[in-house]
Amino acid sequence: MAVAPVMKPAASSADPILKVEHLSMRFGGLMAINDLSFECRRGEITALIGPNGAGKTTVFNCITGFYKPTMGMMTLRQKAGKDFLLERLADFEINKRAKVARTFQNIRLFTGLTVLENLLVAQHNTLMRASGYTILGLLGFPAYRKASKESIELAKHWLEKAALIERADDPAGDLPYGAQRRLEIARAMCTGPELLCLDEPAAGLNPRESLALNTLLQGIRGETGTSILLIEHDMSVVMEISDHVVVLEYGQKISDGTPDFVKNDPKVIAAYLGVEDDEIEEVIAEVEEVAHEVEEGGQK
Amino acid sequence: MAPVSATPGRAEASTMARALREAVLAGIIAFGLFVLYVGLKTDQNISNELILVPRPGLLAIFVGLAMVARFLGVLYIQPAMKRRRDAKSAAADLELQPSYVKRNFSTIAIIALVLYPPLMVALFGTQGSLKWVDNFGIQILIYVMLAWGLNIVVGLAGLLDLGYVAFYAVGAYSYALLSTHLGLSFWVLLPMAGILAALWGMILGFPVLRLRGDYLAIVTLAFGEIIRLVLINWTEVTQGTFGISGIAKASIFGIYSFDVGAPNNFAKVFGLPMSAAYYKIFLFYVILALALLTAFVTIRLRRMPVGRAWEALREDEIACRSLGINTVTTKLTAFATGAMFGGFAGSFFAARQGFVSPESFVFLESAVILAIVVLGGMGSLVGIAVAAVVMVGGTEMLRELTFLKAIFGPDFTPELYRMLLFGLAMIVVMVLKPRGFVGSREPSAFLHARKSVSSSFTKEGHG
Numbered sequence: 001m002a003v004a005p006v007m008k009p010a011a012s013s014a015d016p017i018l019k020v021e022h023l024s025m026r027f028g029g030l031m032a033i034n035d036l037s038f039e040c041r042r043g044e045i046t047a048l049i050g051p052n053g054a055g056k057t058t059v060f061n062c063i064t065g066f067y068k069p070t071m072g073m074m075t076l077r078q079k080a081g082k083d084f085l086l087e088r089l090a091d092f093e094i095n096k097r098a099k100v101a102r103t104f105q106n107i108r109l110f111t112g113l114t115v116l117e118n119l120l121v122a123q124h125n126t127l128m129r130a131s132g133y134t135i136l137g138l139l140g141f142p143a144y145r146k147a148s149k150e151s152i153e154l155a156k157h158w159l160e161k162a163a164l165i166e167r168a169d170d171p172a173g174d175l176p177y178g179a180q181r182r183l184e185i186a187r188a189m190c191t192g193p194e195l196l197c198l199d200e201p202a203a204g205l206n207p208r209e210s211l212a213l214n215t216l217l218q219g220i221r222g223e224t225g226t227s228i229l230l231i232e233h234d235m236s237v238v239m240e241i242s243d244h245v246v247v248l249e250y251g252q253k254i255s256d257g258t259p260d261f262v263k264n265d266p267k268v269i270a271a272y273l274g275v276e277d278d279e280i281e282e283v284i285a286e287v288e289e290v291a292h293e294v295e296e297g298g299q300k
Numbered sequence: 301m302a303p304v305s306a307t308p309g310r311a312e313a314s315t316m317a318r319a320l321r322e323a324v325l326a327g328i329i330a331f332g333l334f335v336l337y338v339g340l341k342t343d344q345n346i347s348n349e350l351i352l353v354p355r356p357g358l359l360a361i362f363v364g365l366a367m368v369a370r371f372l373g374v375l376y377i378q379p380a381m382k383r384r385r386d387a388k389s390a391a392a393d394l395e396l397q398p399s400y401v402k403r404n405f406s407t408i409a410i411i412a413l414v415l416y417p418p419l420m421v422a423l424f425g426t427q428g429s430l431k432w433v434d435n436f437g438i439q440i441l442i443y444v445m446l447a448w449g450l451n452i453v454v455g456l457a458g459l460l461d462l463g464y465v466a467f468y469a470v471g472a473y474s475y476a477l478l479s480t481h482l483g484l485s486f487w488v489l490l491p492m493a494g495i496l497a498a499l500w501g502m503i504l505g506f507p508v509l510r511l512r513g514d515y516l517a518i519v520t521l522a523f524g525e526i527i528r529l530v531l532i533n534w535t536e537v538t539q540g541t542f543g544i545s546g547i548a549k550a551s552i553f554g555i556y557s558f559d560v561g562a563p564n565n566f567a568k569v570f571g572l573p574m575s576a577a578y579y580k581i582f583l584f585y586v587i588l589a590l591a592l593l594t595a596f597v598t599i600r601l602r603r604m605p606v607g608r609a610w611e612a613l614r615e616d617e618i619a620c621r622s623l624g625i626n627t628v629t630t631k632l633t634a635f636a637t638g639a640m641f642g643g644f645a646g647s648f649f650a651a652r653q654g655f656v657s658p659e660s661f662v663f664l665e666s667a668v669i670l671a672i673v674v675l676g677g678m679g680s681l682v683g684i685a686v687a688a689v690v691m692v693g694g695t696e697m698l699r700e701l702t703f704l705k706a707i708f709g710p711d712f713t714p715e716l717y718r719m720l721l722f723g724l725a726m727i728v729v730m731v732l733k734p735r736g737f738v739g740s741r742e743p744s745a746f747l748h749a750r751k752s753v754s755s756s757f758t759k760e761g762h763g
Contacts, residue, residue, distance in 0.1 A: 064622060095624030102622050110615035112758030113608075114743045114751075120605075121612040124625045127605035134606045134633075138597070144604075152745065159747075168747040173757035191623055 016077065017042040017195055017227045018063070023072030025058050025251075032058045033251040036072070040195065040244075042079075045221060045228040047238045047259075050248035051271060056231045057105060059248070060199055063229070064102045065091035076100060078194050079225075096125050101193035103184045105200045105231075111173030115164055115183060118172050119155035122190035127151055158186040161219060163212070178209035182216060189220060196220065198230040202237045210234060214241050239263065247271070315375060323371035330366035331359070338362055405682060413441075413588055417581045426577045434580045435696055438587055438652060442645055444688040445591040447672040448681060449641030452598060454670065455678035456607065457634035458614030458760060460517040462666055463504070463524025467497040467639040469531060469661035471646020476544040476656045477537065486550035486651050490644060497643020498636040500527075505635035509628055524666055531658040543657025550651040552582060583652050590648060594641045595681050601637070603744045610634050611679075611744075615759050668692075675729055677736025678760065686737050695722060 018040040025033040033055045040046040048056050061067040063074055063086060074086040076098045084098040094100050110118050120127070130147030131137030137144035159165040162182040167175060172183060181201055188196055201217070202210050218241055220226055232238045238245060238259065245262040247255040255265045262268055339359040345351050401408065416437060420429035446468060453461045474493040478484055484492075508519050531538045538544065551557045556566040558579040566582075567574050601607035609630045612620050620627055650656050672691050676684030695718050733739065739755035 091621045108619035110612045122623045124605045137604050171753040171757040
């Protein structure tokens with residue numbers, strides 16, 4: 001493909017959990033995403049970065065079903081080997097069946113429910129089945145009581161992980177900002193996801209909270225093996241924790257590789273810092289040279 | 301504000317001075333406001349000329365009232381309110397244990413309700429109890445049940461429904477038509493009316509799934525009107541505005557009947573003097589049981605995933621979908637469950653009245669039910685019950701205020717001022733308690749301690 005010449009020979013032999021192919025999203029005359037392809041590997045943290053307006057959140061909304069993409073295919077392969085075409089699922093089924101959970105850029109908690117209740121709402125589908133779609137639960141069958149106890153145990157587990165156990169009975173809207181971010185991640189984890197999509201989890205956090213977030217995310221990956229896809233502006237978070245970085249600009253992929261590779265990619269540097277007009281030629285030449293080498297390397 | 305002084309005597313004196321000053325000021329403002337409107341009156345004299353008639357006496361009364369009210373307000377009411385606020389904030393620090401009555405309010409209320417009919421019979425005699433059991437007891441309990449049903453849709457799921465009375469109508473007509481044509485009994489038709497109303501709730505639910513806020517409210521309002529217009533115009537079935545009369549009474553599970561001619565008439569079997577009161581007392585217990593069923597199911601549902609999903613839907617619909625909650629079925633179940641209780645109440649209403657006509661199901665009824673829910677505090681069962689007692693009982697009570705005739709003259713009919721006072725009372729309550737009588741929300745689960753959630757965090761829902 002000619003569009004994205006700069007590409008590290010991808011280790012695509014590794015088991016990908018999410019494969020995005022030729023994804024395009026058009027809003028009227030605006031091409032928000034143009035023919036984007038990338039992969040998230042299982043058990044890794046993939047970061048999606050790019051300047052403002054590059055289309056990162058649009059990619060997220062396509063993956064999690066809030067937008068129907070104009071074109072393209074998104075395949076999610078679960079651990080058990082089951083494949084889901086995300087563009088064909090209704091928004092709630094992406095979480096319910098494909099097991100993709102997400103958080104939002106502007107935190108969306110149930111502010112009037114307590115912290116614990118927020119985590120119980122996240123276990124809706126499990127509890128719904130256990131309560132016989134409400135009917136058996138309403139009649140007081142013991143199966144629901146047992147499931148209800150288990151759901152509280154699971155909530156407790158994630159509250160401890162997110163360091164929120166002390167505030168379990170407070171309204172979610174009463175928590176400080178950093179805690180709300182952690183709660184939203186804990187809530188997403190309570191749905192038992194295989195892929196966790198985080199939209200700017202470190203936005204608005206102070207350095208200490210940022211550090212706590214890194215620990216939480218690495219803990220999630222380490223313990224549950226959940227793959228993580230995250231959008232982030234905070235480079236300290238991106239470079240620290242991600243295994244794989246995809247860079248977007250104007251809806252197209254301009255770089256894809258390890259954090260170190262991306263950090264030194266002239267195209268990325270140009271996109272982030274901007275270059276002088278007379279340097280553009282230079283940068284393009286450099287970029288093409290690199291691309292040439294890569295292509296040759298690939299052919300060999 | 302008066303400067304804080306060490307000696308209480310001086311503080312009092314300064315308050316007095318301030319009160320006098322403000323009273324004079326209020327008097328001047330009142331004079332300015334009323335001098336043209338009240339102080340002067342245009343009249344026609346014999347030669348058809350407009351003349352100005354000064355009314356200094358009336359003007360003086362107005363100004364005097366304003367001055368006295370302001371004086372008393374500054375001198376007594378403001379310090380009293382300040383003391384109360386201080387006491388309240390001090391009490392909050394102490395984490396005061398709520399009083400015995402407050403803690404066991406529901407239990408005490410239920411016991412009181414069960415004992416209510418015999419008490420009324422003991423106080424007013426069999427015939428005299430009729431008014432108290434029927435006009436107050438049953439009437440209020442019907443509204444309690446309707447408001448509890450609507451609370452599921454509005455208070456929990458946050459879907460503003462202005463056409464709730466439609467389901468009440470569906471329930472009432474289901475019972476009226478099916479009992480007159482098929483001769484089925486109340487106890488068979490009660491669940492059927494509920495199911496039919498739930499079905500109509502779903503039918504309403506489908507088209508409005510994508511609507512939110514004002515748009516949803518308008519469509520539900522229209523739905524309520526459509527049902528009423530169908531009832532008026534489909535004369536072959538519903539007999540239009542004439543309504544359906546002679547609807548069979550409910551029986552005590554078929555064992556005892558309340559029909560006068562029946563051999564198993566309740567009064568006859570027990571050798572009691574004939575009276576309509578027994579039927580009303582029986583109905584009182586039926587509606588009490590139905591209302592308690594509504595409360596029980598609501599409390600139970602709130603602890604179930606579907607109830608939590610309703611409340612989550614009220615808080616944030618997009619977050620719900622990201623958590624794998626099917627918002628379509630969640631909304632539909634809310635509409636259907638709310639409508640079902642409306643249907644129960646409707647069939648009870650038909651059995652109680654023995655007559656239904658479209659006139660009973662006008663928009664005003666929906667508005668009153670919604671007002672009860674909002675006034676009581678959305679989501680709170682106790683608050684709503686209290687609001688129903690105040691709103692329905694209060695308006696009924698106005699009929700009883702015959703002593704007002706002594707003050708305002710024999711032409712005064714307090715009923716005519718019902719709506720005026722009703723509106724005034726609502727404004728006062730909403731100013732003092734913007735989130736209703738019980739604004740806080742009880743969490744459905746807790747880990748360490750149950751703490752109620754302040755109303756500043758809960759949302760009203762977007763639609």
